[in-house]
Amino acid sequence: MDKKHKFETIETAWCPGCGNFAILDALKETLTELKVKPHEVLIVGGIGQAAKTPQYLNVNGYESLHGRALPPAAAAKIANQKLKVIVNTGDGDSYGEGGNHFIHNIRRNVDITHFVHDNQIYGLTKGQSSPTSDLGHITDFTPEGVIDRPINPVATAIALGAGFVARAFTGDKEHLMEMMKEALNHNGYALVDILQPCVSFNKVNTFAWYSKRVYKLTEGKKYDSTDKGAAFQKALEWGDKIPLGILYREEKKSYTDHFDFLKTTTLLELPHDKKVVRGFIEEFF
Amino acid sequence: MDYNILIGGAAGQGMDTLATVFSKILHKSGLCLFTLQDYMSRVRGGHNYYQIRFSDTFVKSHREDLDGIIALNQETLDLHIGRLKQDGFILADENVTSKDSRLITIPAALIAKEVGNVKTTSSVTLGFLCKLFSIESTFMGDIFSGMFAESVAKQNIESFTRGQALTESKYKASKARPGKTMLVHGNHGIALGALAAGLRFYSAYPMTPSTTIMSFLAKKAKAAKVIVEQAEDEIAAIHMAIGASYTGVRAMTGTSGGGFSLMVEALGFAGIAEIPVVIALIQRPGPATGLPTRTEQSDLMYAINASHGEFGRMVIALRNPEDAFYQTARAFNIADKYQMPVILLGDQYLADAVQTVKAFDIDKIKIERHLAEPKPYLNGKDYNRYELTQSGISPRLIPGLVPGTAVNIDSDEHDVHGNITEAADVRNSMVEKRARKFERLKREVMEPELLGDDSMDILLLGWGSIYSQLSEAVDILNQNSKRKYGALVFGDIWPFPQTTLIEKARIVKKIINVEQNHDGQLARLVREVTGIQMDGSVLRYDGHPLSPAEIARKVKEI
Numbered sequence A: 001m002d003k004k005h006k007f008e009t010i011e012t013a014w015c016p017g018c019g020n021f022a023i024l025d026a027l028k029e030t031l032t033e034l035k036v037k038p039h040e041v042l043i044v045g046g047i048g049q050a051a052k053t054p055q056y057l058n059v060n061g062y063e064s065l066h067g068r069a070l071p072p073a074a075a076a077k078i079a080n081q082k083l084k085v086i087v088n089t090g091d092g093d094s095y096g097e098g099g100n101h102f103i104h105n106i107r108r109n110v111d112i113t114h115f116v117h118d119n120q121i122y123g124l125t126k127g128q129s130s131p132t133s134d135l136g137h138i139t140d141f142t143p144e145g146v147i148d149r150p151i152n153p154v155a156t157a158i159a160l161g162a163g164f165v166a167r168a169f170t171g172d173k174e175h176l177m178e179m180m181k182e183a184l185n186h187n188g189y190a191l192v193d194i195l196q197p198c199v200s201f202n203k204v205n206t207f208a209w210y211s212k213r214v215y216k217l218t219e220g221k222k223y224d225s226t227d228k229g230a231a232f233q234k235a236l237e238w239g240d241k242i243p244l245g246i247l248y249r250e251e252k253k254s255y256t257d258h259f260d261f262l263k264t265t266t267l268l269e270l271p272h273d274k275k276v277v278r279g280f281i282e283e284f285f
Numbered sequence B: 001m002d003y004n005i006l007i008g009g010a011a012g013q014g015m016d017t018l019a020t021v022f023s024k025i026l027h028k029s030g031l032c033l034f035t036l037q038d039y040m041s042r043v044r045g046g047h048n049y050y051q052i053r054f055s056d057t058f059v060k061s062h063r064e065d066l067d068g069i070i071a072l073n074q075e076t077l078d079l080h081i082g083r084l085k086q087d088g089f090i091l092a093d094e095n096v097t098s099k100d101s102r103l104i105t106i107p108a109a110l111i112a113k114e115v116g117n118v119k120t121t122s123s124v125t126l127g128f129l130c131k132l133f134s135i136e137s138t139f140m141g142d143i144f145s146g147m148f149a150e151s152v153a154k155q156n157i158e159s160f161t162r163g164q165a166l167t168e169s170k171y172k173a174s175k176a177r178p179g180k181t182m183l184v185h186g187n188h189g190i191a192l193g194a195l196a197a198g199l200r201f202y203s204a205y206p207m208t209p210s211t212t213i214m215s216f217l218a219k220k221a222k223a224a225k226v227i228v229e230q231a232e233d234e235i236a237a238i239h240m241a242i243g244a245s246y247t248g249v250r251a252m253t254g255t256s257g258g259g260f261s262l263m264v265e266a267l268g269f270a271g272i273a274e275i276p277v278v279i280a281l282i283q284r285p286g287p288a289t290g291l292p293t294r295t296e297q298s299d300l301m302y303a304i305n306a307s308h309g310e311f312g313r314m315v316i317a318l319r320n321p322e323d324a325f326y327q328t329a330r331a332f333n334i335a336d337k338y339q340m341p342v343i344l345l346g347d348q349y350l351a352d353a354v355q356t357v358k359a360f361d362i363d364k365i366k367i368e369r370h371l372a373e374p375k376p377y378l379n380g381k382d383y384n385r386y387e388l389t390q391s392g393i394s395p396r397l398i399p400g401l402v403p404g405t406a407v408n409i410d411s412d413e414h415d416v417h418g419n420i421t422e423a424a425d426v427r428n429s430m431v432e433k434r435a436r437k438f439e440r441l442k443r444e445v446m447e448p449e450l451l452g453d454d455s456m457d458i459l460l461l462g463w464g465s466i467y468s469q470l471s472e473a474v475d476i477l478n479q480n481s482k483r484k485y486g487a488l489v490f491g492d493i494w495p496f497p498q499t500t501l502i503e504k505a506r507i508v509k510k511i512i513n514v515e516q517n518h519d520g521q522l523a524r525l526v527r528e529v530t531g532i533q534m535d536g537s538v539l540r541y542d543g544h545p546l547s548p549a550e551i552a553r554k555v556k557e558i
């Protein structure tokens, strides 16, 4: 196979040792395993280090504005369901600047997959606190430590009714790929919050910090990811122990499932029907 | 024949039904009409009214003096009696009082009660009005059964008939429908124009006076196979439209000034990423929340200049519902051809004024997509989303069509492949490429429409919906006048079409701008682009539309 038809990495501008590399690698391998072709994939990012992901793969890439990855991604999927639409973007982009879209795209439930590269920091702008920075985190903008309580993205997503909510860690590639695969196969909005160490600006939540705390939900006592109450409880767990895995899943109709006219074709392929519009005009005669 | 009546009351008093049904009756009887709506930003109470002007030929605009007032409350009578002609009438229920001999009271509510449904009160009034104006009532049954369940429709017909019995015919409404007509407002024109152009995706957030575009599209969405999505905010609304457009479907959003302000960052995104998007900006008086339900033309300079950075866009001011239909459809072709945002400027006056217009001709609409053919790329040609071309227009390929080919778009500056770059030469070539598109667009802007006398002494300038009032104002001014008056009304307004204006400016004695704003934004634009100065201005910014007579009066004073 010629290299245009395989998932190829293009030279990146990330810092050596950054957790983003693991995400990019895992994504490439996952997409290859799922047997999708590069031209069938659309990756949408906002602005930030994570949001550069679509630049580094030979797939259709849409680099939107800061915070605005979800709306165009949802619309692109609605317009052409044949595209595999993925959002790769940061914690600031997803939960801060784009917070309103995060809430409402869970409601909208378009069949897109949202990978949040959660480094608990603003990487691109050189280390300010993000909506997921822990209390007390010292940054340039918060020399006395963060006093605003962090958002818990997975608990929030479950509370809002998301149909697929998972957490992964860049330090466990195999598990990360498993989460990616499950999320990509889920019909509807799927969130994977990926713990991603930022070696340059987050000196607190480091690779070692995460490694010491994370554990898999599938380890030990049987975990039922369809029990919403239990899932919410589990999602609140953060600090000394951080659960990884599918916290919650629920099958439900995705956005486009509600439209009969999208069952057999895509919005893009629908032919223009002049007769129908002529009829609308005549209603005013 | 030219009658003008006002129906007024508090919101929730049934005035909407009365006005809508009366308009329908007039339309069905072959008359032409123009309605003006004046409502306050509240759902109940307040003072609201409709003015319905009707005639046997097209009615160009509203007018101020009234032949009749239908007062659903005392306030309506008190507020508007000053505009009632000497031989006019006031029609009211018995709760409204006045010493004025022109008042006719009828026991409408009482009759409705006797019929067994107080909600049919307005049908008593309707019956009275139809008889008074000698309007046919044969199709009343159809109208009512289209609106209500059978038993209620029957009650309405009974109330209507009893209303008719209360009066003799006094006016003669002749009928001579000028060809095939439609009864629409400007937002219908926009929505139908978009559908005729093959719209597939509309995302917006409710904001008066743009909302009726969306509500109309939503009603037709299933039949038209269009996705109509209420976004969480205007930022999402425009980004969804741009996202859908990227994939190759025709997409649009609509809002008013406040929402447009939220869209501005995305406007620049569409500019640099070169994605077509059509935005209907239906103006109301600003800034901020301003006067939510009233009219103004004060976003012209904003529409032209909104966003940081430099990029081309087109701004089209909509002059009337027909113009709205054809121009909206054209906007999609232009957006596709130049891969840039096109802003349609409407306003509350145009959005809400229901009027009789010549039937829209869908056969005149051409859909020109300007998409790249996938074939050469399927045969191995390398695809560059931002290929540098002489016209500045790069091939726009639909993503997903060609194996091995990616369509990359960017809000960062980018190279021909759509990869982020900071290289100075690439940056320059991209800025210049985008600028070339705008230069080319200038070649196809349409000159303003000329009204009145071609060899005018006095030239009036306007843009957008003021077309309605200007076309009648020019007629008024030219009646028994030694001086000749003409007007140029701009539709395409950015890039600014200047040929006709420069030509006329050389021969006229005076140029006067007529606008619904305080600053005279068109005058400023004209001065900026052509150096031409105005000799006077007619401006209004209290939220109410200038009337033709008012324009004529003020022009004469200059």
Ligand SMILES: Cc1ncc(C[n+]2csc(CCOP(=O)(O)OP(=O)(O)O)c2C)c(N)n1
Binding pocket: A047, A048, A049, A050, A051, A066, A089, A090, A091, A092, A093, A094, A117, A119, A121, A122, A123, A124, A125, A130
């Ligand atoms: C409207 C706007 N505001 C601010 C910025 C500056 N900005 C760019 S990226 C960013 C934060 C990035 O943080 P995150 O989304 O967590 O991504 P990371 O770089 O950490 O991967 C900010 C504030 C911008 N580009 N646009």
Ligand code: SF4
Binding pocket: A013, A014, A015, A017, A018, A019, A020, A049, A050, A119, A123, A124, A197, A198, A199, A200, A201
């Ligand atoms: S700043 Fe942090 S997140 Fe950005 S590339 Fe460097 S290590 Fe990665």
Ligand SMILES: [Mg+2]
Binding pocket: A048, A090, A091, A092, A117, A118, A119, A120, A121, A122, A123, A130
């Ligand atoms: Mg971050």
